[in-house]
Amino acid sequence: xxxxxxxxxxxxxxxxxxxxxxxxxxxxxxxxxxxxxxxxxxxxxxxxxxxxxxxxxxxxxxxxxxxxxxxxxxxxxxxxxxxxxxxxxxxxxxxxxxxxxxxxxxxxxxxxxxxxxxxxxxxxxxxxxxxxxxxxxxxxxxxxxxxxxxxxxxxxxxxxxxxxxxxxxxxxxxxxxxxxxxxxxxxxxxxxxxxxxxxxxxxxxxxxxxxxxxxxxxxxxxxxxx
Amino acid sequence: xxxxxxxxxxxxxxxxxxxxxxxxxxxxxxxxxxxxxxxxxxxxxxxxxxxxxxxxxxxxxxxxxxxxxxxxxxxxxxxxxxxxxxxxxxxxxxxxxxxxxxxxxxxxxxxxxxxxxxxxxxxxxxxxxxxxxxxxxxxxxxxxxxxxxxxxxxxxxxxxxxxxxxxxxxxxxxxxxxxxxxxxxxxxxxxxxxxxxxxxxxxxxxxxxxxxxxxxxxxxxxxxxxxxxxxxxxxxxxxxxxxxxxxxxxxxxxxxxxxxxxxxxxxxxxxxxxxxxxxxxxxxxxxxxxxxxxxxxxxxxxxxxxxxxxxxxxxxxxxxxxxxxxxxxxxxxxxxxxxxxxxxxxxxxxxxxxxxxxxxxxxxxxxxxxxxxxxxxxxxxxxxxxxxxxxxxxxxxx
Numbered sequence: 098x099x100x101x102x103x104x105x106x107x108x109x110x111x112x113x114x115x116x117x118x119x120x121x122x123x124x125x126x127x128x129x130x131x132x133x134x135x136x137x138x139x140x141x142x143x144x145x146x147x148x149x150x151x152x153x154x155x156x157x158x159x160x161x162x163x164x165x166x167x168x169x170x171x172x173x174x175x176x177x178x179x180x181x182x183x184x185x186x187x188x189x190x191x192x193x194x195x196x197x198x199x200x201x202x203x204x205x206x207x208x209x210x211x212x213x214x215x216x217x218x219x220x221x222x223x224x225x226x227x228x229x230x231x232x233x234x235x236x237x238x239x240x241x242x243x244x245x246x247x248x249x250x251x252x253x254x255x256x257x258x259x260x261x262x263x264x265x266x267x268x269x270x271x272x273x274x275x276x277x278x279x280x281x282x283x284x285x286x287x288x289x290x291x292x293x294x295x296x297x298x299x300x301x302x303x304x305x306x307x308x309x310x311x312x313x314x315x316x317x318x319x320x321x322x323x
Numbered sequence: 324x325x326x327x328x329x330x331x332x333x334x335x336x337x338x339x340x341x342x343x344x345x346x347x348x349x350x351x352x353x354x355x356x357x358x359x360x361x362x363x364x365x366x367x368x369x370x371x372x373x374x375x376x377x378x379x380x381x382x383x384x385x386x387x388x389x390x391x392x393x394x395x396x397x398x399x400x401x402x403x404x405x406x407x408x409x410x411x412x413x414x415x416x417x418x419x420x421x422x423x424x425x426x427x428x429x430x431x432x433x434x435x436x437x438x439x440x441x442x443x444x445x446x447x448x449x450x451x452x453x454x455x456x457x458x459x460x461x462x463x464x465x466x467x468x469x470x471x472x473x474x475x476x477x478x479x480x481x482x483x484x485x486x487x488x489x490x491x492x493x494x495x496x497x498x499x500x501x502x503x504x505x506x507x508x509x510x511x512x513x514x515x516x517x518x519x520x521x522x523x524x525x526x527x528x529x530x531x532x533x534x535x536x537x538x539x540x541x542x543x544x545x546x547x548x549x550x551x552x553x554x555x556x557x558x559x560x561x562x563x564x565x566x567x568x569x570x571x572x573x574x575x576x577x578x579x580x581x582x583x584x585x586x587x588x589x590x591x592x593x594x595x596x597x598x599x600x601x602x603x604x605x606x607x608x609x610x611x612x613x614x615x616x617x618x619x620x621x622x623x624x625x626x627x628x629x630x631x632x633x634x635x636x637x638x639x640x641x642x643x644x645x646x647x648x649x650x651x652x653x654x655x656x657x658x659x660x661x662x663x664x665x666x667x668x669x670x671x672x673x674x675x676x677x678x679x680x681x682x683x684x685x686x687x688x689x690x691x692x693x694x695x696x697x698x699x700x701x702x703x704x705x706x707x708x709x710x711x712x713x714x715x716x717x718x719x720x721x
Binding site: 160 | 459465481539602
């Protein structure tokens, strides 16, 4: 039986939180789908509210406290991610975007993601597709085709359940495909990394690179750089 | 006295408002203050004074060799060095000339640390581009290395005009090049270059947990051995750190907190307690600073130079001088004793000019280059000195 590691990032800050509720519903659907497909889900939930005290040093000094480190470790080893944000004033919450902006560019490379957002009005409906998708494209994740969005009226609409089912199924297929793992195993070197990136795991040093050769004498002129 | 390991201070040269008094020192005050700080370092028994290089306000240290030559003239045992000299925006020819001059004037009591500089707008002021920062640093050092070791250099590189039959003057003191440290915190290529040439490697050890620095230090040790300069124990490592020392733990925290909280680099971010827990910063009693500093050796192995950042974030001169009294008077003597006791006898000792001269010449007299008479065309000569290898022939463009 295969075990998949699913990490849920919830940026809802109230309790109860509709953002957390939406993330939970998507999670529950993924978990039950996995059971029906002879797999289990190992679940980690990151409530960003708890990281608020560590956010300021992370933004100002790239200095990660223990909570951030746990979150980064979980995301680094995740097979898939559900990321849920409340929408404030026509954009995903600052907590949500700040969190993902301080992560290494290659931390989530190739990982399947369900994007979810909640709002008090349907006017925010396109935030997921127009704003969050581009953030997660930059992080080179694989966002499922179905975005989840719930405004007040959606909670009593069966269509939301359908969309959750669709998104969960899409995420399941992408996890099963082993896409992220194959990228990591077979194509990792073709992406940009920095020493110590990918949450501190990217420690390979290519001794045969042009720059490494330049470190041992000569000039860049005789050692053409890419 | 010649210790196996040196202790000293490094200054960034920031001119920062004192958050308590509200006073911002003038450039004149800060520059005369730094000279007092450096001479105080020697007075309290420290071995090294290092100054940074910056070309924008609020920093004063645009011209490190001028400052360091002055300090060398006022001191007798202190080694003056940099933290860092910009190997990117400085022409390596000027570095070769200026630091060789400093080496002569200081009687060999100097070395230098090379760094890239991370302020993008500075690069174009000197005709460079930060996007090429790394290859620029690597190439520039490759040239600098030759300028100090070959009387006559032909050079064609990507980043500066070619040289034909060029002689960098004066030749290094006793024809022994100044020792070079390569400073880097996350660039394997710089550690590789330090290892390739058998130079020193310096980790600033300021912002991140120790484990972060350990990885590249270990890589440098391994490559140092790979290139045949000795074993991993022979590798030459410098480590930074920052401390604020109080008579008691609480006094230290109370005194330093306003400076920490307003510091340009980490202020308004992590709390002083969190930052101290997670990085090498120590704010505490003499014993606490000693204990924390001893953990560096546990993490990195024996190392040869320890520099502390002591005069930043607007701390007034009097406070810095008091800190140096505590550092030199109470902290470093214990560190010397403790680290000496723990030191593997096979570990490298810090390379001083005397040690480098002895290694090169043994009991023989060091070379003292004497120029050939002016022939009127000395700018094109391939044999500038009486003992320059006459076989050498410069290559000129056709």
